[in-house]
Amino acid sequence: MDNLQDLQSLGLSLPSPAYLFGAIVFGIIGFAAWRYGKKAGRKWTKWLGVALMFYPYAISQTWLLYVAGAALCAGLFFDPARATKSD
Numbered sequence: 477m478d479n480l481q482d483l484q485s486l487g488l489s490l491p492s493p494a495y496l497f498g499a500i501v502f503g504i505i506g507f508a509a510w511r512y513g514k515k516a517g518r519k520w521t522k523w524l525g526v527a528l529m530f531y532p533y534a535i536s537q538t539w540l541l542y543v544a545g546a547a548l549c550a551g552l553f554f555d556p557a558r559a560t561k562s563d
Contacts, residue, residue: 494537499532502545506530509552524551 483489491499506528514520528548535541 479551489537495538495541496562498538498541498545500534502541505549505552507546518555520555521552524548528552 480490506525508525509521509528510525513519513525528545531544531548532541535544
């Protein structure tokens with residue numbers, strides 16, 4: 477019995493290598509952001525890191541994985557806590 481054919485008959489398929497690569501890269505970026513946000517006391521960075529780690533579980537299309545990951549990474553870059561206040 478071929479297990480892959482059994483899974484495909486149930487409607488399940490394996491993700492593409494591009495999807496796996498993106499999920500791993502964005503997961504690593506998310507873990508680094510979470511650790512940095514936790515140590516620096518930045519809630520925005522910490523929660524964006526959590527989102528980067530776990531959003532691939534909710535997205536099944538490769539192009540959407542990269543678009544959402546890029547948007548979340550842009551959110552890390554434009555962190556509101558980085559803005560300096562002029563008094």
